[in-house]
Structures are given as structure tokens and as C-alpha cells.
Amino acid sequence: MxxxxxxxxxxxxxxxxxxxxxxxxxxxxxxxxxxxxxxxxxxxxxxxxxSKEGLRSAVLNQVMEHWQAEVPRLMVAAASGGPRLDSLLNAFFEYFQSDRNRARVLVREMLDRPVEMRTLLAQHLQPWTRLMTEAIRLGQGSGLLRPQADPESYTVLVICSALSLVAVGPDASALISPEPTLADQRVELVRIARTALLNPPQQES
Amino acid sequence: MxxxxxxxxxxxxxxxxxxxxxxxxxxxxxxxxxxxxxxxxxxxxxxxxxSKEGLRSAVLNQVMEHWQAEVPRLMVAAASGGPRLDSLLNAFFEYFQSDRNRARVLVREMLDRPVEMRTLLAQHLQPWTRLMTEAIRLGQGSGLLRPQADPESYTVLVICSALSLVAVGPDASALISPEPTLADQRVELVRIARTALLNPPQQES
DNA sequence: CCTACCGATCGGTAGG
DNA sequence: CCTACCGATCGGTAGG
Incomplete structure (x- = not known):
């Protein structure tokens, strides 16, 4: 009032x-x-x-800005313990699961405005993903990671899967009976991502 | 005219x-x-x-109907050669990559009408996914597949990832430099799905 | 931060 | 399958 x-x-x-x-x-x-x-x-x-356009970009910026601030923090934390894929992925989930609307507007925006979104993604996240692909290549060189993995495709895929899982996963789960929960799917995605990247025998990374 | x-x-x-x-x-x-x-x-x-609503559901039905016809054909073909995950996944990509708009309307519909979409997914695809999860359990019992995999979550995840890859992958690839193509990402998704499911040593399944 | 108001466009109908 | 038309709602402005 x-x-x-x-x-x-x-x-x-x-x-x-x-x-x-x-x-x-x-x-x-x-x-x-x-x-x-x-x-x-x-x-x-x-x-x-x-204008409505101004509001749209303000909403989008608010979601992206968090990453601009959070990602460097995570990378530093992850680097100090070696390339800890799990913790990065979990931090990703933590942020988007705390408000699924963030994931949903991002996916919608990629559908509505692919060109503008490409620019935004590149600017905000390429510095981060570059560290990721470099770490993967390093791990491949040292024999820790599977040489078959394509670092660029792998990284895009994992991020894209995690995002869409939060955005539509709980409804996509209707594909199956009994329906897995979002938590189940999150655990399974982390397992898949780890298994497909680490050379056997697997060890905590 | x-x-x-x-x-x-x-x-x-x-x-x-x-x-x-x-x-x-x-x-x-x-x-x-x-x-x-x-x-x-x-x-x-x-x-x-x-009405507009009538057109919407006609468009959606057209996309779903293909699956109602195609899926049984695929399952039979896959079953005759054992549980061939790769060929199923490739048939999925074949259909959606031949017209990416199909994937995009499905993702949009899941965002716009989650409740209605859940019903539609369950009706059209649960019979199919059930065969998939049963095949996975069988493979786990025989020691061919990794026991850690959760059949339900795994299936939802792979489908959900493949769908969103076609829908937004080519734009999500702007996350990375150099950008992987959709074809690169498709190959990598198949590799990830196979590696995360098959027990080592890997063999053609 | 509000009331009052605008032209444009929306989904849909009448009638043929 | 079309022209002509409708009430409702849209994003946005005037003016205070």
C-alpha cells in the first residue's frame, strides 16, 4: 500500500x-x-x-548476472581440489533448482531469441567453459580421462542437459512409469557425466 | 491460386x-x-x-502421431538385434533433425502446457519407454550393463537431452569456442549414453 | 506512482 | 473459401 x-x-x-x-x-x-x-x-x-522489451532484458540480465558472479567463485573452488566435475554440476543444479523459473526463462529465451542469446551466452560463459575444456584436455593427456570424449561437445551437452532437466525434466518424467523424481534424475545425470568422462577404474575426482 | x-x-x-x-x-x-x-x-x-486452440492441438498431434507409428517399428527392429541403444537414439535424431521445428514445438509445449503434455507423453510413449527400462534391467541382470544405472532416470535423461539438443543445441553451442556442430554433439551424446550404460570392457551392443 | 486514454491488433463471427 | 466486421485486449502515452 x-x-x-x-x-x-x-x-x-x-x-x-x-x-x-x-x-x-x-x-x-x-x-x-x-x-x-x-x-x-x-x-x-x-x-x-x-517498455516490455526493457523488462524482458532486465529479467534475463538478472538471471545471467548471477552466473557472472558465481562462476569465477566456483572455478576457483573447483581448481583448488583438482577438476571436480561433480561439485561444478551440483552448484549448477543448486542455483537453478532453487528457482526453476530461472531455467525455464533461459530455455524460452533460447527458443525466442536464439541470435541474441548466443551473444549473451558467449560473453558471460565462454571464459568459464574454456577452463572446463582445458581441464578435460589436461586430464586426457595425463590418462585420467577418456580420450574418446570431445571436450567441447561434452561440455555443451552436460550444461544443456542439466538446464533442460531443471526446466522440463519433472514433466518429461511422465514418459516413464514409475516416474523418477527430479532428484533421481539429477543423481543419474551426475553419474552419467562422470562415468562417460573418467577412465576406468573410476576414482573420486 | x-x-x-x-x-x-x-x-x-x-x-x-x-x-x-x-x-x-x-x-x-x-x-x-x-x-x-x-x-x-x-x-x-x-x-x-x-480456433487457435484447435490448430495448436492439430500441430502437436501431427508431431506426436509420427511417434505413435514409428516407435513400434523401431522397437521391433531393435529387439531383433538385441537392445541396440545406438540405433534407437539415431532414429530419434533422424526424425527430429529432419525438421528441428518438431523438437522446438515439443519443448515449447512442455513449457506452456506441462499438465496436458504429461498426459500426452504418458499415453503415446510409456509403452515404449517401458520396453526400454525392461531391456536395461535385463542387461543389468546378465552383467552386460552397469548396475549403478537407474533405468527410469537414465531413459528420461537420454530422451530429454536428445530432444533439447536438437531444439536448442546449435545455439547452446555458443557457450564454447570453438563451437561444436550439432553433428558433433549428437555423436558425443551417443558416446556418453553408451559409455554410461555398458559395463566395461565395451562391446557393440 | 496514478487515472484516463490512444491506435493497433488480437481471436473470432456474420453472411454469403 | 472470401469480404466485412466485432468486442476485447494489447503495449504504450498524456498529464499530473
Missing amino acids: LQSVDSSVRARILEQALGLFAERGVSGTSLSSIAQAAGISKPTLVYHFG | LQSVDSSVRARILEQALGLFAERGVSGTSLSSIAQAAGISKPTLVYHFG
């Missing part, structure tokens, strides 16, 4: 927009429905973000 | 709708834009499909 502190309204809009964009997509979500969910009027929403 | 044979118009509408739904989503696509792409008027489109 009277919380007109600018940043709190902005945050509330972003939060509601994330949820509605994830559920219905950007074009399936009207500005008035977002305004209503945030408890403000539509012109107020436009005042804060300029 | 004068091809008023009913079925050809219907087919043309379905084809254009598949493309536009895949690119922009259902809610991002107007009936008039589909009508224009198909070379007819909007009321004609509505006459053929009743």
Missing part, C-alpha cells in the same frame, strides 16, 4: 515478471498481468522499465 | 503453423500471420481448425 521505496517496487516487478515469463512466455504475458501481480498500475511498470 | 483441394490447404496451414509456432511460440504467433504464410484468409484458417 505505501511501500514506495523505488528499489522494492522494482524488485517486486522483476520477481513477478520472472514467474509469469517462465510460465506463459514473454508474448503470452501482458504488462497489466505483471503489474497486477506486483500490486501496481501498468503505467508504473512502464515507468520503471521503459 | 486455385488449389482448393481441402487436404492440401489443411496441410499447408499445418506446415506453416509448425514453423511459426516453433519460432515465436503459439502466443507469439497471430492467426493472420499463419494465414498469410499459407496464402489464405484468416476466416478460412478458422474454418479448417475451429
Whole structure:
């Protein structure tokens, strides 16, 4: 009713927009429905973000920015203990599972705006994935990792699988009876990723 | 100009709708834009499909129906040569890579209508996936396959990964430099799926 | 941050 | 299979 502190309204809009964009997509979500969910009027929403396009990119940036901050932290932590694939993958899941809407807007955005998304992914994440592929090549050189693995394809595949698992996995599980839970699938993905990368005999990496 | 044979118009509408739904989503696509792409008027489109909702489900059914016909054929072929995971996976890729829009509308539909999509997936594909999980359990019993694999999660994961790879993989590849092609990623997914399932020493399955 | 309002486009119908 | 048309809702603006 009277919380007109600018940043709190902005945050509330972003939060509601994330949820509605994830559920219905950007074009399936009207500005008035977002305004209503945030408890403000539509012109107020436009005042804060300029346009629907401005709101879309603000929501997307918010999701991506976390990675810009988190990824370096993870890489440092992982490097100190050797190339710990599991912990990287688990951190990935931790972030996206804590709010599945993040994964869903990313997948939607890749479908809606592939060209723009390519640029964004390259800018934000290539420095990180490069470390990953370098680590894999190192491991292959030392005989720890399977030489058949293609470092680039492997990395894209694991990230892409993890993202889509969080985004649509719980519904894709209807493919099967009895349905595996998202937690089951997460454990299995980590197992698959490890098994397909490490040379036998397997050891904790 | 004068091809008023009913079925050809219907087919043309379905084809254009598949493309536009895949690119922009259902809610991002107007009936008039589909009508224009198909070379007819909007009321004609509505006459053929009743409503936008009718068109949506017709497009979706068309994609799913192929599987209803193809899957049994594949399973029989695969069974005659033992559980040949690779050939199943390759047939999957063959279908979706021949028109990536099929994969994209399926992923969009899972995001837009998770509940309805769960029902559809269960009806069309559970008989098939059940054969898959049974074959895996058999292979585990005979020592051919890794006992650690969870048949249900493994199956969902492989299908989900393959689908999203076709749908967004070529753009997700911007995560990496140099970018792997979709073909590279497909080969690597097959390798990962095989390696994570077969007990070493590996043999053609 | 709001009320009042705008032109454009939406999905769909009437009628033929 | 078309032209002509409808009410509703869209994103966004004026003005305060």
C-alpha cells in the first residue's frame, strides 16, 4: 500500500515478471498481468522499465548476472581440489533448482531469441567453459580421462542437459512409469557425466 | 491460386503453423500471420481448425502421431538385434533433425502446457519407454550393463537431452569456442549414453 | 506512482 | 473459401 521505496517496487516487478515469463512466455504475458501481480498500475511498470522489451532484458540480465558472479567463485573452488566435475554440476543444479523459473526463462529465451542469446551466452560463459575444456584436455593427456570424449561437445551437452532437466525434466518424467523424481534424475545425470568422462577404474575426482 | 483441394490447404496451414509456432511460440504467433504464410484468409484458417486452440492441438498431434507409428517399428527392429541403444537414439535424431521445428514445438509445449503434455507423453510413449527400462534391467541382470544405472532416470535423461539438443543445441553451442556442430554433439551424446550404460570392457551392443 | 486514454491488433463471427 | 466486421485486449502515452 505505501511501500514506495523505488528499489522494492522494482524488485517486486522483476520477481513477478520472472514467474509469469517462465510460465506463459514473454508474448503470452501482458504488462497489466505483471503489474497486477506486483500490486501496481501498468503505467508504473512502464515507468520503471521503459517498455516490455526493457523488462524482458532486465529479467534475463538478472538471471545471467548471477552466473557472472558465481562462476569465477566456483572455478576457483573447483581448481583448488583438482577438476571436480561433480561439485561444478551440483552448484549448477543448486542455483537453478532453487528457482526453476530461472531455467525455464533461459530455455524460452533460447527458443525466442536464439541470435541474441548466443551473444549473451558467449560473453558471460565462454571464459568459464574454456577452463572446463582445458581441464578435460589436461586430464586426457595425463590418462585420467577418456580420450574418446570431445571436450567441447561434452561440455555443451552436460550444461544443456542439466538446464533442460531443471526446466522440463519433472514433466518429461511422465514418459516413464514409475516416474523418477527430479532428484533421481539429477543423481543419474551426475553419474552419467562422470562415468562417460573418467577412465576406468573410476576414482573420486 | 486455385488449389482448393481441402487436404492440401489443411496441410499447408499445418506446415506453416509448425514453423511459426516453433519460432515465436503459439502466443507469439497471430492467426493472420499463419494465414498469410499459407496464402489464405484468416476466416478460412478458422474454418479448417475451429480456433487457435484447435490448430495448436492439430500441430502437436501431427508431431506426436509420427511417434505413435514409428516407435513400434523401431522397437521391433531393435529387439531383433538385441537392445541396440545406438540405433534407437539415431532414429530419434533422424526424425527430429529432419525438421528441428518438431523438437522446438515439443519443448515449447512442455513449457506452456506441462499438465496436458504429461498426459500426452504418458499415453503415446510409456509403452515404449517401458520396453526400454525392461531391456536395461535385463542387461543389468546378465552383467552386460552397469548396475549403478537407474533405468527410469537414465531413459528420461537420454530422451530429454536428445530432444533439447536438437531444439536448442546449435545455439547452446555458443557457450564454447570453438563451437561444436550439432553433428558433433549428437555423436558425443551417443558416446556418453553408451559409455554410461555398458559395463566395461565395451562391446557393440 | 496514478487515472484516463490512444491506435493497433488480437481471436473470432456474420453472411454469403 | 472470401469480404466485412466485432468486442476485447494489447503495449504504450498524456498529464499530473
